[in-house]
Amino acid sequence: MDAFRYRQQHLLAEDVALAEIAERFGTPTWVYSKAAIASAFDEFAAAAAGRKVLVCYALKANSNLAIVDLLARRGAGFDIVSGGELERVLAAGGDPSRVVFSGVGKQRAEMRRALEAGVRCFNVESESELRRLDEVAGSIGRRAPVSLRVNPDVDAGTHPYISTGLRENKFGIAHDEALRVYRLAASLPNLRVVGIDCHIGSQITTIEPFLAALDKVLELVDALAGEGIVLEHLDLGGGLGIRYDDETPPSRAALLQAVFGRLDRHPRGAGFEVLFEFGRSIVGNAGVLLTRVEYLKANGDRRFAIVDAAMNDLMRPSLYEAWHDVLPVEQGLPREADTWDVVGPVCESGDWLARGRRLAIAEGDLLAIMSAGAYGMAMSSNYNTRPRGAEVLVDGDRALLVRERERVEDLFALERRLPDDAAG
Incomplete structure (x- = not known):
């Protein structure tokens, strides 16, 4: 849906007019559409209707409690990558039994907390x-449910920084090592093997990489069954892209239909519960x-529109050279159009939000990234000791x-000056 x-x-x-939001809450401010979030999740849910499917929201995309609360109420599961994200799910009323815990660097305390919560x-x-999870689970008398994240060495065709399914990426267990590691998992006394997981990257705009990864996963499913290791679920990750500029990603329904079609042709495919981990495509x-x-x-020849948002607010352009459209909040004002780089006040040349945009603007105007x-x-x-902006969720009118805007004093509230005897 077009919420803006x-x-x-x-x-x-x-x-709600964005100019009214700026008047009430100031700038920079994040503005979210409740209807757009609900509609995106509901499209996934509708496409999965009649099947054993859990659509998990990848919390790393946007972890505001109001958004987590909204999705929990609509039946979402959650994909987390830290103990902090688990606490956010619980604080927002999410069900831990619908949480999958991903991430390459889980600490013992995080494992223990997740086991006690019942992920x-x-x-x-x-x-x-x-081996660490087996040790932690045994220390508190639990059996940890596990799946292995398998790295299928499939190119997602996306930016290198958000590609996760190639052999050179840090994520997952290599496809040709997975069978051996599954044998180990099945032998450890405090683990219970329940599934297989795969996630190849983010902002993927074609269906083919998803299906190539699924084929690799199904090869392992067959090999595991031959070893007597029978799985309960397939977690196929997420990564479906959105339109930022001129991308043409498949619809949510088209992706799920293609996945289900491939599973239906597999002898064991219909028997699995299927999990997904979508983030960007929901929010x-x-x-x-x-x-x-x-x-x-x-x-010289470059024109700069210096705005009050910066790279510390929106890192994607500086980090990935990512494109975000820029729209004036008010049209039809007496302005002459020119080509502008939209930049922030942070003391880095990499502090930019958009380059070479044709805009009719004046000082004091509002822009929407x-x-x-x-x-x-x-x-x-909080780079440059910049308080982060407010977050506003729009629900109809x-x-x-x-989330309240941070104050400067909030940023050093946990810091301490030197005692007098150490200040010399």
């Missing part, structure tokens, strides 16, 4: 992690970063504050 649209030349989030499964990413296009133009300046609902606030920082 112009009405009488004013850009709205659902039925559904640990997606194990190395032999060392497998990415459901959010914008609202920012105000502070200064306009020219350095589009498609910023995923990996925006979740990746933000209501704008709900779901």
Whole structure:
């Protein structure tokens, strides 16, 4: 759905003008559409209707409690990669039995807490992690449910920083080592082998890499069955891309239909519960970063629109050279269009949000950085001692504050000055 649209030349989030949100909450501010998030998740749920499927939301995309709460109420499971994300799920009312715990560096305390909470499964990413989990589970008298995250060496065709399924990536267990490690898992007394996991990357815009990875997973399923290791579920990860600029990713339904079609042709495919781990495709296009133009300046042939948001607010352009559309919040103002680089006030040349954009703007104007609902606030920082902005969730004609703007004093509240006897 198109949650952000112009009405009488004013850009709205659902039925609330973004200019009104800026007036109430200031800038920079993250603005999310409740309807867009719900609609995206519901599309996945509808495409999986009638099948044994758990659609997990990948919390790393956007972990605001209001969004986690919204998705938990709609029946989502959750994919987490840290103990902190588990605590967010629990604080938002999520069901730990619908949580899968991924990530390459799980600490003992995180494992223990997840076991005590009763998570559904640990997606194990190395032999060392497998042995540690067995030890931790045994120390508290539990059996840990596990699946192995298998690295199928499939190219997702995405940016190298968000590709996770190739042999040179840090994630998962190599496909040709997986059978041996499964034998080890089955032999350890405090583990219970329940599934297999695969995730090859993010912002994938074609179906073929998903199916290639699934074929590799099914090869292992057959080999494991021959060893007497029978699995309960297949976790096929996530990574479905969204449209930022001119991408044409498949629909949510088309991806799931292709996966189910491949499973239906496999002798054992119909017997498995299928798990997915979608993040960006649920929240990415459901959010914008609202920012105000502070200064306009020219350095030779380059024109810069310096705004009050920066790379510490939205890291993706600096980190990945990622594209985000930029729209004026008010159209039809007496402005002349020109080509601008939209940059922030952080003291780094890499601090930019958009380059070479044709915009009709003046100092004081509001801009919306589009498609910023995923990996925006979740990746933000306080670099240059910059407080992070507010987060607002729009529900129809209501704008709900779901995270207060930080204050400067919040940023050093946990720090301490030197005692007098150490200050010399």
